[in-house]
Amino acid sequence: xxxxxxxxxxxxxxxxxxxxxxxxxxxxxxxxxxxxxxxxxxxxxxxxxxxxxxxxxxxxxxxxxxxxxxxxxxxxxxxxxxxxxxxxxxxxxxxxxxxxxxxxxxxxxxxxxxxxxxxxxxxxxxxxxxxxxxxxxxxxxxxxxxxxxxxxxxxxxxxxxxxxxxxxxxxxxxxxxxxxxxxxxxxxxxxxxxxxxxxxxxxxxxxxxxxxxxxxxxxxxxxxxxxxxxxxxxxxxxxxx
Amino acid sequence: xxxxxxxxxxxxxxxxxxxxxxxxxxxxxxxxxxxxxxxxxxxxxxxxxxxxxxxxxxxxxxxxxxxxxxxxxxxxxxxxxxxxxxxxxxxxxxxxxxxxxxxxxxxxxxxxxxxxxxxxxxxxxxxxxxxxxxxxxxxxxxxxxxxxxxxxxxxxxxxxxxxxxxxxxxxxxxxxxxxxxxxxxxxxxxxxxxxxxxxxxxxxxxxxxx
Numbered sequence: 001x002x003x004x005x006x007x008x009x010x011x012x013x014x015x016x017x018x019x020x021x022x023x024x025x026x027x028x029x030x031x032x033x034x035x036x037x038x039x040x041x042x043x044x045x046x047x048x049x050x051x052x053x054x055x056x057x058x059x060x061x062x063x064x065x066x067x068x069x070x071x072x073x074x075x076x077x078x079x080x081x082x083x084x085x086x087x088x089x090x091x092x093x094x095x096x097x098x099x100x101x102x103x104x105x106x107x108x109x110x111x112x113x114x115x116x117x118x119x120x121x122x123x124x125x126x127x128x129x130x131x132x133x134x135x136x137x138x139x140x141x142x143x144x145x146x147x148x149x150x151x152x153x154x155x156x157x158x159x160x161x162x163x164x165x166x167x168x169x170x171x172x173x174x175x176x177x178x179x180x181x182x183x184x185x186x187x188x189x190x191x192x193x194x195x196x197x198x199x200x201x202x203x204x205x206x207x208x209x210x211x212x213x214x215x216x217x218x219x220x221x222x223x224x225x226x227x228x229x230x231x232x233x234x235x236x237x238x239x240x241x
Numbered sequence: 242x243x244x245x246x247x248x249x250x251x252x253x254x255x256x257x258x259x260x261x262x263x264x265x266x267x268x269x270x271x272x273x274x275x276x277x278x279x280x281x282x283x284x285x286x287x288x289x290x291x292x293x294x295x296x297x298x299x300x301x302x303x304x305x306x307x308x309x310x311x312x313x314x315x316x317x318x319x320x321x322x323x324x325x326x327x328x329x330x331x332x333x334x335x336x337x338x339x340x341x342x343x344x345x346x347x348x349x350x351x352x353x354x355x356x357x358x359x360x361x362x363x364x365x366x367x368x369x370x371x372x373x374x375x376x377x378x379x380x381x382x383x384x385x386x387x388x389x390x391x392x393x394x395x396x397x398x399x400x401x402x403x404x405x406x407x408x409x410x411x412x413x414x415x416x417x418x419x420x421x422x423x424x425x426x427x428x429x430x431x432x433x434x435x436x437x438x439x440x441x442x443x444x445x446x447x448x449x450x451x
Contacts, residue, residue, distance in 0.1 A: 032334060100323075103318055104346035
């Protein structure tokens with residue numbers, strides 16, 4: 001043992017601030033996504049295809065599209081988010097960055113939240129931005145399109161947040177796809193019902209603020225609870241790997 | 242005698258109905274290099290993951306600076322560096338971006354320090370090449386660059402010599418020794434013939450059926 005030992009145990013207070021660490025996690029995910037553009041385009045392509053196929057497969061009549069357009073767009077958005085969920089932790093798990101993320105001194109749920117927000121910005125947000133175009137294609141009027149975009153803007157982060165729990169739970173499994181869908185879809189149903197319900201109310205000219213408030217409540221609930229559940233699920237998944 | 246950084250008392254771990262080890266007790270003192278030995282499947286990686294806090298399927302007691310480790314998690318994680326089988330390198334990012342992201346949550350350094358660390362592992366000229374275009378050994382070296390800028394007193398290194406050439410192995414060995422001289426503690430698993438002066442050993446006897 002050397003008397004002039006220079007390496008000392010550091011106090012935990014000297015670790016990096018939480019916000020700074022979250023920003024770093026967020027930026028890394030965004031940077032990786034932009035280097036792998038097909039992962040970025042896949043959900044958008046799927047979304048557009050499903051929405052385009054409905055008028056072709058069911059009925060191109062204006063009355064039908066006006067009535068079911070919002071529902072079609074919501075279901076398509078829900079499914080494209082679901083399809084992209086498996087990537088949320090999988091790549092990080094395979095290359096070991098997830099292990100290193102768990103070993104950062106900051107609380108894991110906040111780092112997971114940063115990852116989930118990056119996931120939303122890269123999948124959910126582009127869907128919301130594409131919705132007005134596809135909405136016009138389905139003959140939705142301006143008012144419904146605006147309400148639809150608003151519900152998707154509140155709803156898609158909820159989908160990403162709830163989905164992160166399922167993605168974390170099924171991480172250690174070889175073929176996680178089916179199980180992930182089975183776990184997550186029941187939890188998506190309330191969001192879907194209120195999302196489409198809001199647009200239906202707007203079409204009938206009713207007040208939508210109550211619906212929107214409920215969706216906001218979903219978002220707050222998901223924001224505050226889902227990261228804890230995902231972080232706990234990640235610990236279990238990594239512990240068994 | 243200095244206070245042990247990490248102390249294990251009566252560790253026991255079972256995996257897939259096989260008892261990997263039981264009643265395993267040891268202390269990791271500052272200024273030492275400890276090698277975990279044992280045949281394939283004897284639980285070396287599992288032991289390191291337990292020590293790092295990645296595996297929760299164990300019983301016994303783990304103390305960090307004399308306190309229960311799991312009650313001082315933040316302090317422990319701040320002072321421990323774990324390098325596993327999977328190097329934690331994103332194939333789509335460059336070595337510099339990878340290193341920056343890995344350090345961001347621990348001790349943000351300016352790019353000069355990071356570039357210097359990369360140069361120290363023989364990666365100068367590759368800083369801006371995406372890691373997927375690098376060889377396996379070079380990717381390991383990106384992860385190992387963290388050792389050159391780490392201030393954590395406890396290192397847990399799993400199979401640290403994998404895919405590293407002879408000169409690199411020598412450099413790592415001398416780095417570990419220098420680290421121990423400066424008061425750091427290193428726990429390492431390897432199949433490479435590592436024999437450093439004053440090295441401690443933890444021998445795992447091979448798993449027994451339950």
